[in-house]
Amino acid sequence: MIAFDNVAYNYGGGELLSEVSLRLAPGSFHFLTGPSGAGKSTLLKLAYAELLPTAGHVTIFDKDVRSLGRNDVALTRRRIGVVHQDVQFLDHLPLAANVSLPLTVSGKQGNPRDLTDLLQWVGLGKLADALPPSLSGGERQRAALARAIIMGPDVILADEPTGNLDWEMSLRLLTLLAELNRMGKTILVATHDLNLIRQAKAQVAARVLRIRNRRIQLAGADL
Ligand SMILES: Nc1ncnc2c1ncn2[C@@H]1O[C@H](COP(=O)(O)OP(=O)(O)OP(=O)(O)O)[C@@H](O)[C@H]1O
16 A cells, blocks of 8 residues: 655754655554654655655555656645644534534535544544634544544554543553554554553554664564
8 A cells, every 4th residue: 555665864964864764554553762853754645645755666556656747746646645744624613513624625526424433433423513722632633533534545554542541441442443544544643652552452463663873663572
């Protein structure tokens, strides 16, 4: 689905990522970990063509990102649901309208039943009419996940989705991600929370990638 071959990235102040090669096979579940500032968010941005590599190749759905025109980028991104680190909503729109915004923007008529089912699935069925400022951190993250999957993406990329959540809510979010994976979605979650990764291993066959000294390595039993 997504492959990095010998990828490097540099914001201008020296190489942040070097010689990164990885493959996200269809239906796989990966965690991406590493210290703050190691480049986890940057790697995710490379994986959905928000950034282009400064060297090497990123291939998304069998196409090199450098060969994608603007329309191709838009089409490619529709197949990738992203949960951003700092979740943003339109505060004047109710939760349901925020979650269905990707449909609205792409001019698609969503099925209201599907939206209701989706909100119920993430445990927000009763909050469809709530405005974003009234939501808790956990509710916002689950709404962000619902918005990321409303277009039916093949891949879900989540950047510290449990960053500000308590343990119970983190587990709830993890369970949703594990369920999505069981439905066949390919998942990559950036997190510095090693406890979450340990917990996840009981639920899904997750592999753990770690950024260390600009390079990526497969973490082993030392987690
Ligand atoms: N747009 C940018 N321009 C210049 N430098 C940037 C930019 N975005 C990120 N950086 C720098 O690149 C480095 C890696 O940032 P990144 O956000 O990818 O790390 P991270 O591993 O996700 O960190 P965290 O766990 O704290 O979110 C940091 O030193 C950051 O300051």
